[in-house]
Amino acid sequence: MSLLDAYEAALQHDPIYRSALHENEAGQQAEIIGRASLLPSLTVTHAQNKNSGTLDTGTGTQPLNFDGQVSTLTLRQPLFNLEAIAGYQQGKARADSSRAKFLGHGQQLLVRVVEAYVETLLAQDRVRIAETELAALEELKRVNERMLQKGEGTTTDVLETQSKHALAQAKIIEAKDELEIAQLKLEALIGQKITQLVRLDDTFSSHTIQNPDGYDTWQALALEQNAELVTQRHNVVSGKEEIKKNHAGHLPRVDLVASLQKNKRGSFVTQGLDAEFGTIGIEVNMPIYSGGRVNALTTQAVANHARAEAELDAATDKVLVELRKQYNLRTLHGQSQFQVRLMI
Known part of the structure; x- marks a missing residue:
């Protein structure tokens, strides 16, 4: 199984992605439902x-x-029905929010598949390294024992080699446990048992993000395109239309x-x-009087809209902090582009 095969399998099986897919399908109906009132x-x-x-x-x-x-x-x-008009605008905002949220889930799935795939390959390498080290120590152990029998070696050398041999055996057990966990993580994503993974070519690398203008350009891209921020902005618009819809309860x-x-x-x-x-x-x-229901719903909608704006501010701060962190890592250590791409 190659990395592309794993990603395509995850698109069909991963429960989190499938849940997001159906959530988006349901969310797209919000616009149709709102338009029906007109x-x-x-x-x-x-x-x-x-x-x-x-x-x-x-x-x-x-x-x-x-x-x-x-x-x-x-x-x-x-x-003339301002409540229906506001409901239609709110439905459009909710549909756009679902679409942006689904896009974010798709990006997250790609990152999770790559991480699980690479972790499994790394765990396989660690097992092979541990097995090679154990084989070398077994040979060294036999050499030290023969030399001791011939009077050319020392008991200290034999005991030291035996100690290293025991540690190497423990490392193999630990490496195999890590490999099993990594495989289970990848198998849970793709819904298939792993028999063999295609090794990544030595020249494998993600395309470098071209950014001649430095961090400010990345920040502008993140604020404009980040799926989490786009989703939350649509939620703010939806909350604003909810205020209009409830306030229209006073109008004919x-x-x-x-x-x-x-x-x-x-x-x-x-x-x-x-x-x-x-x-x-x-x-x-x-409408003349409804027991204060319209006023209460409008006040509730105003509070929810203010909460959505605060959540947007919090999400913006979170994204920008993480973007700065990834940008600094990439600048100083040449880190992978995946997390940065997810930000912007």
């Missing part, structure tokens, strides 16, 4: 009933017993309403008669 709705209702009563004719009463059917087709189109809603009704002996007025009615008009709903 589009017309069409409903059909049908009722069948049995009616009984009496009619006072002035000279007496007569029974009224009949079966009725009423079918209604209703079309409603919002004309205007709808265009059209209906077509077919009444088959469906009421006492039309009993014994079939009738069809068509209506079209404007409906205005004006």
